[in-house]
Amino acid sequence: MLARKNPEARCRDCGSPLFYGLKPEPTGWKVQYVCPPPEGCGREFVPGRIARSSVGSEDEAYERARKLGQTFK
Template sequence: MIVRKHPDARCPHCGSPLYYGLKSEPTGWTARYDCTAAEGCGREFTVGRIDRASVESEDGAYERARQFGDEIYKR
């Protein structure tokens, strides 16, 4: 899984920066957020599912995953 650092999202448990990525599935992706052990508490969060038909490309899926973080974890 390729992860990207969210510009603003913070872990709700320790306040460290969060990274997000996509886990590929046959019909879409599962959006995940990780608080790395090196920077924080090491927790992982599944935040939603993105249907392949709802986006034009994998880049669109990453953008949707980033938006999940905006809605859930942004402080």
């Protein structure tokens, strides 16, 4: 999974910046957010899934995944 930093999303537990990525599944992607150590607490969050049929490209899926991080503000 290629992780990208979401500067707008913060960990609920420790307040550190979160990184996100897409994990491939047969019908789409699972969105995963990670609070990476050493500055973070190591927690992982799964705010949702993105169906392949709902986006035109993987770049669009990453943009939707970034927007799902709004729940972690």
